Amino acid sequence: MTTTPPRAGRPTATTRPDGPADADRLAALGYRQELRRSLGVLGNISMGFAVVSPVVGLYAVAQVGMGVAGGAWVWALPVCLLGQLLVVCVYSELASQWPLAGGAYQWSRRLAGPTFAWLTGWLWQFAVMFANTTVAYLAAPWFFALFGATPTPPQLVLTALGFMLCCTLVNAYGINLLRRFVALGIAAEAIASVLVGLALLLFFREHGLGLLTDTLGAPAATGTGTLMSFLAVVAVGGWAFIGFDACVSTAEETKDAARQVPRAMRWSLLGVGLVVILNAVAVPLAHPDPAAVVAGTDLDPVTTAVTAGFGDWSAKPFVVVVLVSFTACLMASQGGAARGLYSLARDGVFPFSAQVRKVNRHQAPIGGLVAATLVSCAALPLGLESTAIGSLIAFGTAATFLPFFLLTAVALVARLRGTWRPAGEVSYGRWGTALNALAVLWTGLEVVNICWPRALLAPPGAPWYQVWAAVLGTGVVTLAGLGYLLVRRPQRLMREPAEPAATVR
Structure with missing residues (x-):
């Protein structure tokens, strides 16, 4: 089957969508409204903000960043933020024209055809599901920190499993309950990120700004040059700026989605990016001994900086808000994974599609939720080997940037061939091609950068794998996806993607 390229040109209709018009637009794209459309733009932004999560992002990369490049590691973060804003520009044009759950899969169908689309959707789904495994595992130690206990690896795995199942239960009750829990998580983020970061920077600073250009001898200690250390930090820092596509995952539950989803992606990424950079600057400046982080004797520089500034009394309250932030991140990301699976399964192109595409009485994608949870939980036993979680983070980052690269590349090819001209609410006109090309360059370089084998990002004495x-x-x-393509040939089941006669505004 070949896919007819979408018609170029701008829409002619000017009716602004409300609830019914959104359903009509979805019907024009070939689907009926099954999920509950109740999110406004703030609700959609909150989904993206919770998944990108400044607390989760900073905790995942701060110790590694400082250990590799000292105080100078913070300069990698603006590079990553600017690169990801280029990706958001491309995603905004796509989401405004085709506001569908499972964006990467749905957009690729219309830009390049079924085989490419299916593989892109497959890669994106597993990246998100394994990222959920990582978030659940990283959240588990904070539960034990509440009681001052030191957990064993099996206890961490069981606790992570408990987190995963609790988040599944919340997601099963639909988007409205999920939105309330995510709002609580964002409130915790505001305390743990914005207020604490500003307080550390303004009142508890221990060092001058010169620390932010000092590598503290980290490149020499790891046996790498300054440039290679910086590239390594850029590879790690990219993890702090992924997840904005969660806004796309809830597009079919967002009012006026063609207009609001691009806005939500932009604001969630910018908001999180600025907060991450604020805290990345504040933590080393308020840390009593940044050299200890470089030496590997302080594995939690954020908590050290907080307790050194605010006093030991702050340790438990800080643990609570961080734990809430991790939980909200997991809930929102798990919801996004479920909706992506639902998007694939309703076309009958995912394993066990009849079960995965089911929607419950709360209008939640319960089949996708169960499937996403099972896959994420299946990877949790990797945590029994404590050093293996670093491998999961590395894989999750690479697997996320690969679909970014594939989608921006196929969008650029479609532009250059003239088979796609953005016809939605968002279009950058003549600048769109240049922005798209820069997004391809950024994501391609980042895929290579992340996948480059570096011993300095692995635990000391780590095995080759x-x-x-x-x-x-x-x-x-990728090989598993290609094998499924060859054996089951799901691309043959894909219908010709419907296109509305005019994009409704």
Whole structure:
């Protein structure tokens, strides 16, 4: 089957969509409204903000960043933020024209055809599901920190499983309950990120700004040059700026989605990016001994900086707000994974599609939710080997940037061939092609950068397969997808994508 390229040109209709018009637009794209459309723009922004999560992002990369490049690691973050804003520009044009759940899969169908679309959707789904495994595992130690306990690896795995199941239960009750829990998480983010970061920077600073250009001898200690250390930090820092596509996952539950989803992606990424950079600057400046982080004797520089500034009394309250932030991130990301699976399954192109596409009485994608939870939980036993979680993070980052690259690349090819001209609420006109080309360059370089095998990002004495985790993990998922394509040929089941006669405004 070949896919007819979408018609170029701008829409002619000017009716602004409300609830019914959104359903009509969805019907024009070939689907009926099954999920509950109740999110406004703030609700959609909150989904993206919770998944990108400044607390989760900073905790995942701060210790590694400082250990590799000292105080100078913070300069990698603006590079990553600017690169991801280029991706958001491309995503905004696509989301405004085709506001559908499972964006990467749905957009690729219309830009490049069924085979490419299916593989892109497959890669994106597994990246998100394994990222959920990582978030659940990283949240588990904070539960034990509430009681001052030191958990064993099996206890961490069981606790992460408990987090996963609790988040599944909340998601099963639909988008409205999920939105309330995510709002609580964002309130915790505001305390743990904005207020604490400003307080550290303004009242508890221990060092001058010169620390932010000082590598503290980290490149020499790791046996790498300054440039290679910086590239390594850029590879790690990219993880702090993924997840904005969660706004796309809830497009079919957002009012006026063609207009609001692009706005939500932009504001969630910018908001999180600025907060991450604020805290990345504040933590080393308020840390009593940044050299200890470089030496590897302080594995939690954020908590050290907070307790050194506010006093020991702040440790438990800070643990609570961080734990709430991690939980909200997991809930929102798990909801996004479920909706992506639902989008694939309703076309009958995912394993066990009849079960995965089911929607419950709360209008939640319960089949996708169960499937996403099972896959994420299946990877949790990797946490029994405590050093393996680093490999999971490396794979998750590479697997996320690969769909970014594939989608921006196919969008650029479609532009250059003239088979796609943005015809939605968002269009950058003549600048769109240049922005798209820069997005392809950024994501392509970042895929190579993340997958480059680096011993300095692996635990000391790590086996070779942990050093090559990004390449191996991405390769295994890609080969599994290609095998399914060859054996089951799901691309043959894809219907010709419907296109509305005019994009409704």
